[in-house]
Amino acid sequence: MTTSVSVRNLTVSFDEFKALDAVDVDVAPGESFGLVGESGSGKSTLLRAVAGLAPVTEGTIRVEDRQLLGARRDKAFYRSVQMVFQDPYGSLHPRQTVDRQLLEPLAIHRVGDGERRILKALDEVGLGSGFRFRYPHQLSGGQRQRIAIARALILEPSILLLDEPTSALDASVQAEVLNLLEQVRRDRKLTFIMVSHDLGVVTHMCDRLAVMQNGRVVERLSSADLVAGRIGEDYTRNLMVASKGFRRG
């Protein structure tokens, strides 16, 4: 199987504590893969490791058949893997305009044609050029998250790592941003790895998912299995009960 992201025996330790303990995950090109699990189970750490932002103690990470060693990643890698975080306040610079924030990744990667790319990115996330010179505090939460998505897309990555991308948003805005993500995934044939504590969101957005507990994957299943209640672990069943957004259907 060709994989977009392949994680093998991945262990990430902070001092003696194993935030990830021998994790295996394979994500196919164009697939949308979900990560669920209780708080502290290692979901963000796994995304951060794939993005080169967590200390890998053991194991391997391959992205599009390139093996990534430690935190030393080449620029092409940083271009192909982009991350979107839960809190758009935290990920946008408060004193920089939208224009500056979109220009920054282009400057870092010495990509030209900034003007056209910025207008295209704003358009793609459903915000017109009128938003270009606004500051984050002049945007709603949903608009801020759209800017964060535009910034992730502007380098034309093939993989998006999404860490609770809509959980800070109201339900109606959440649905809009999820629809936007689904549309860009289809249009650009992107691979997603998405963390959410809302199993309704995960089953809606993802084909398959891994369930994490204490830094390990305890169960893998398809969204269809989860929705139909074909669940192997009590731990997973309890997550389902705890997830308010989840409707068994």
Ligand SMILES: Nc1ncnc2c1ncn2[C@@H]1O[C@H](COP(=O)(O)OP(=O)(O)OP(=O)(O)O)[C@@H](O)[C@H]1O
């Ligand atoms: N830089 C760090 N230094 C020390 N411990 C860390 C660090 N990053 C994460 N951890 C620990 O690793 C464990 C996993 O954290 P992680 O953020 O991956 O959890 P999570 O599943 O994303 O939780 P949540 O749902 O609350 O976001 C936690 O116990 C956390 O305290």
Ligand SMILES: [Mg+2]
């Ligand atoms: Mg987290």
